[in-house]
Amino acid sequence: MSWTIETENLGKRYGRVTAVEGLSLKVAEGEIYAFLGLNGAGKTTTIRMLLGMIRPTAGRATLLGQGVRLGSREPWARVGYLVETPHAYPELSVRENLEVSRRLHPGTERKAVDQVIERLALGAYADRKAGTLSLGNLQRLGLAKALLHAPRLLLLDEPANGLDPAGIVEIRGLLRELTSREGVTVFMSSHILAEVSRLAQRIGIIHAGRLLQESNLDELERNRRQRLLVRVRDPQAARAVLMAAGQPVGVSRDGTLELAGPAALERPDEIATRLVQAGVPPTQLVVEQEDLEEYFLRLVGEKGISQ
Amino acid sequence: MKGFADIVWIELRKVVRARVPYFTALGFLVMPFIAALLIFIYKDPELARRLGLLGAKANLVVGSADWPGYLTLMTEFTALGGFFFFCIAISWIFGREFTDGTLKDLLAVPVPRHAIVLAKFLVAALWCLALILETYAAGLALGALIRLPGGSAAVILGGTGRLLAAAGLSILLVTPFAFLASLGRGTLLPLGIAILTLILGNLATTLGWGDYYPWAVPALMVQGASPAPFSYGLVLLTGMAGLAGTAAWWRYADQNR
Numbered sequence: 001m002s003w004t005i006e007t008e009n010l011g012k013r014y015g016r017v018t019a020v021e022g023l024s025l026k027v028a029e030g031e032i033y034a035f036l037g038l039n040g041a042g043k044t045t046t047i048r049m050l051l052g053m054i055r056p057t058a059g060r061a062t063l064l065g066q067g068v069r070l071g072s073r074e075p076w077a078r079v080g081y082l083v084e085t086p087h088a089y090p091e092l093s094v095r096e097n098l099e100v101s102r103r104l105h106p107g108t109e110r111k112a113v114d115q116v117i118e119r120l121a122l123g124a125y126a127d128r129k130a131g132t133l134s135l136g137n138l139q140r141l142g143l144a145k146a147l148l149h150a151p152r153l154l155l156l157d158e159p160a161n162g163l164d165p166a167g168i169v170e171i172r173g174l175l176r177e178l179t180s181r182e183g184v185t186v187f188m189s190s191h192i193l194a195e196v197s198r199l200a201q202r203i204g205i206i207h208a209g210r211l212l213q214e215s216n217l218d219e220l221e222r223n224r225r226q227r228l229l230v231r232v233r234d235p236q237a238a239r240a241v242l243m244a245a246g247q248p249v250g251v252s253r254d255g256t257l258e259l260a261g262p263a264a265l266e267r268p269d270e271i272a273t274r275l276v277q278a279g280v281p282p283t284q285l286v287v288e289q290e291d292l293e294e295y296f297l298r299l300v301g302e303k304g305i306s307q
Numbered sequence: 308m309k310g311f312a313d314i315v316w317i318e319l320r321k322v323v324r325a326r327v328p329y330f331t332a333l334g335f336l337v338m339p340f341i342a343a344l345l346i347f348i349y350k351d352p353e354l355a356r357r358l359g360l361l362g363a364k365a366n367l368v369v370g371s372a373d374w375p376g377y378l379t380l381m382t383e384f385t386a387l388g389g390f391f392f393f394c395i396a397i398s399w400i401f402g403r404e405f406t407d408g409t410l411k412d413l414l415a416v417p418v419p420r421h422a423i424v425l426a427k428f429l430v431a432a433l434w435c436l437a438l439i440l441e442t443y444a445a446g447l448a449l450g451a452l453i454r455l456p457g458g459s460a461a462v463i464l465g466g467t468g469r470l471l472a473a474a475g476l477s478i479l480l481v482t483p484f485a486f487l488a489s490l491g492r493g494t495l496l497p498l499g500i501a502i503l504t505l506i507l508g509n510l511a512t513t514l515g516w517g518d519y520y521p522w523a524v525p526a527l528m529v530q531g532a533s534p535a536p537f538s539y540g541l542v543l544l545t546g547m548a549g550l551a552g553t554a555a556w557w558r559y560a561d562q563n564r
Contacts, residue, residue, distance in 0.1 A: 070558070071414075074417070079415060081415060083411045087411075091324040091326070100320070104412075104418055106417065106418070
């Protein structure tokens, strides 16, 4: 299988500081791959290495079948990107900024500028100077520059940055359309798991420069912790009943009982029956799945500390 | 070639739309006004006496209150002031990509980075040339206005030639400041070093080492001190080193901005 992105043991050190280490990942054609990590985890350094802006101190990267070299001309005609905060020439209009991008990609037709303005809903701002745009519209302009020359691969660093909720939904739809209809591959970084889990087929989690986990959405679902939450009028009595029945129980500050054992999760009705029989009936009983942010932070905390 | 023309178009558009070039054009216009004022004062000793120090300074600087003297004065000002204004131009063209955060959009593109650097140098040279032409046109108009004697086609042409030669040398000498703008990721470092360069140039000339200090050569030339032939070689070498250093830096250095 040929991979659109392939890195092998990619690493970058600045003196004694390790920004990225031993990064090996593969992204298939037409896939949306989310690269998740906290601020400073190494996401942007990785994207800059993939774009030939930073020379790796170890390993190598291949994009669209071509090895990435610092300052090389290939394969950038087929790659669109947005790195960190979007910037544009403030004295030029939105249209002129896009014209600059068009001329930096020889062979891109003149009409591509109008098309991308329409696609990113920038029509109302087309003749406005970029220096007067809001962060959200600057982000749209950044995305428009990335898409202008109809690339086969998109490398997007925090693409939802600065967008309002409607804008986020719109961009999500646009990226989905690009991958499903046009077979474009998207590699996007983010620090919000909930956001990327709605879009990405695979998610790589990076922390302190190392890839902690790579999983598809199903694996992610399986890995997330579940717990049974039980509210009763007398938590201590209920806890004693359940402990006596061999169920490990935690009690939260607000008196909610938390059960994480497989028996409790698979048969919550038995827990309810037992409590009713003991005279401490539940007032509320719910199986709750660990939310994505909790999962992400747990993973980063556990594996980050164990390193 | 079409690709390179596109890159030059981009750089020109950025310059034409920005405010900085117009500020430099306005600032550089001060040069012919000062030259014309000094000559005007020199022409009228009574006024020069009443002005005290300025009058004394005018007597020191001005050789003769005629077209040849006026053109020499303008050329001296252009050589000195031109260097600093050219530094502003080239530092802005390169440094603004860092301060505006736009550099990253020039790096992973199917256009060689050296073509972008070359286009920037070309547009910087055009900017400097436009400043010279503007100042020179204003200078000629002011010279005519104060009715200077001794003007002829040969005198004007000779003066123009010397002024363009001085400007050419100054343009060559500012290429290392493009490298400094890239290295310092902005305009502060090159402009700071430019001031230091001018101070050191004065010192080198005073100590008699001007021939060996490239940035002193244009001033020596316009003052008629006839720098040694190798001095011109040094200027050329400095210009080439600035070009090559900047291109190499754009090509090989890690770009984190």
